[in-house]
Amino acid sequence: xxxxxxxxxxxxxxxxxxxxxxxxxxxxxxxxxxxxxxxxxxxxxxxxxxxxxxxxxxxxxxxxxxxxxxxxxxxxxxxxxxxxxxxxxxxxxxxxxxxxxxxxxxxxxxxxxxxxxxxxxxxxxxxxxxxxxxxxxxxxxxxxxxxxxxxxxxxxxxxxxxxxxxxxxxx
Amino acid sequence: xxxxxxxxxxxxxxxxxxxxxxxxxxxxxxxxxxxxxxxxxxxxxxxxxxxxxxxxxxxxxxxxxxxxxxxxxxxxxxxxxxxxxxxxxxxxxxxxxxxxxxxxxx
Numbered sequence: 001x002x003x004x005x006x007x008x009x010x011x012x013x014x015x016x017x018x019x020x021x022x023x024x025x026x027x028x029x030x031x032x033x034x035x036x037x038x039x040x041x042x043x044x045x046x047x048x049x050x051x052x053x054x055x056x057x058x059x060x061x062x063x064x065x066x067x068x069x070x071x072x073x074x075x076x077x078x079x080x081x082x083x084x085x086x087x088x089x090x091x092x093x094x095x096x097x098x099x100x101x102x103x104x105x106x107x108x109x110x111x112x113x114x115x116x117x118x119x120x121x122x123x124x125x126x127x128x129x130x131x132x133x134x135x136x137x138x139x140x141x142x143x144x145x146x147x148x149x150x151x152x153x154x155x156x157x158x159x160x161x162x163x164x165x166x167x168x169x170x171x
Numbered sequence: 172x173x174x175x176x177x178x179x180x181x182x183x184x185x186x187x188x189x190x191x192x193x194x195x196x197x198x199x200x201x202x203x204x205x206x207x208x209x210x211x212x213x214x215x216x217x218x219x220x221x222x223x224x225x226x227x228x229x230x231x232x233x234x235x236x237x238x239x240x241x242x243x244x245x246x247x248x249x250x251x252x253x254x255x256x257x258x259x260x261x262x263x264x265x266x267x268x269x270x271x272x273x274x275x276x277x
Contacts, residue, residue, distance in 0.1 A: 004178050005178075006178035006179055007178055007179055010179040010183065014183070014187045017187065017191065018187065018190055018191065018194070021191055021194045021195075021214055022194060024194075024198065024207075024210055024211070024214060025194060025195075025197060025198035025201070025202060025207065025211055025214075030204055030206050030207055033206075033207050033210055034206075034210065037210050037213065037214070040214065040217070041217070044217055044220075044221065047184065047187070047221060048220075048221070048224055050179070051184065051224045051225060051227070051228040052228055053224045053227065053228070053236055053239070055236065056220070056224060056236055056239045056240065056243075059240065059243055060220075060243070063243050063247060064213070064217070064243065064246070067247065068213070068246065068247055068250045071250055071251065071254055072206065072209070072210065072250070072254070075206065075254045075257060075258060076206060078258070079206075079257075079258070079261050079267065094200070095200070095201050097200075098196075098197065098199075098200025098201045099197060099200070099201065101196070101200060102193045102194075102196045102197040102200065103193070105192075105193055105196060106189060106190065106193040109189035109192070109193070110186065110189060113182055113185045113186055113189060114182070116182070116185070118180065118181045118182065118229055119229050119230050120181070120229060121229070121230050121231040122231070123231070124231055131231060131233065132233065132236060136233055137233060137236050137237065137240070140233055140234070140237060141237055141240070145237050148237075148241060152241055152244045152245070155244070155245065155248050156244060156247065156248050158248075159247075159248035159249075159251045159252050160251065162251075162252055162255070163251040163252055163254070163255035164255075166252065166255040166256055166258075166259050167254075167255035167258045167259055169262065
């Protein structure tokens with residue numbers, strides 16, 4: 001098998017992503033899960049950059065690996081859950097069904113992907129800016145997609161107020 | 172503008188995303204710690220993002236990047252609300268094991 005540089009990087013990143021994702025769901029200590037999740041997000045950002053999605057890769061590191069994971073770690077340490085892991089690994093009926101469902105979904109997805117034909121467009125439509133840069137994404141976001149953007153900002157405001165209301169013992 | 176062809180087939184990215192999604196689903200269905208369940212949901216959201224970006228690269232359509240952007244924003248909102256609910260449940264029940272929280276089940 002002849003591999004060029006881009007393929008080597010892809011297989012390294014994909015293997016690291018899937019390996020750290022497996023650690024997320026396999027680790028007993030929630031702290032270990034959270035740190036594996038941070039690693040997963042970093043490797044995924046590498047995959048995004050390989051897909052020419054530079055802006056989303058940076059946002060992935062800033063928002064996911066930065067903000068969201070700090071929130072997770074704060075909550076884990078606030079609840080001091082380190083000793084509340086699952087002490088015994090019991091094989092229950094619901095776990096068997098869950099594993100079978102996940103395996104079945106994977107089979108369906110793999111079958112679907114293998115039947116799919118790539119379009120592999122190589123030329124950008126005329127007049128568009130460089131692909132995946134902040135300029136291109138921002139130009140589209142603040143022109144045609146301005147209303148969804150504002151709705152999402154409203155959603156974040158509602159989530160912020162809602163989180164305070166839910167987590168506070170009494171207002 | 173011409174872009175250099177991707178050396179890696181888009182199918183490979185889609186397969187990685189499918190594996191990642193199924194791992195997240197396995198975590199949601201099998202794990203009992205509510206925080207780990209939330210982390211598995213984040214894995215599934217990231218798998219969908221990877222799919223959006225792979226198709227955006229395949230068709231050279233930047234709208235997929237905007238979909239990924241919105242998914243990231245919604246995931247941030249979901250994490251904030253979900254973790255607040257976990258804190259509230261822990262304060263009332265003293266546990267985050269999803270098998271012990273079953274008042275609404277019957």
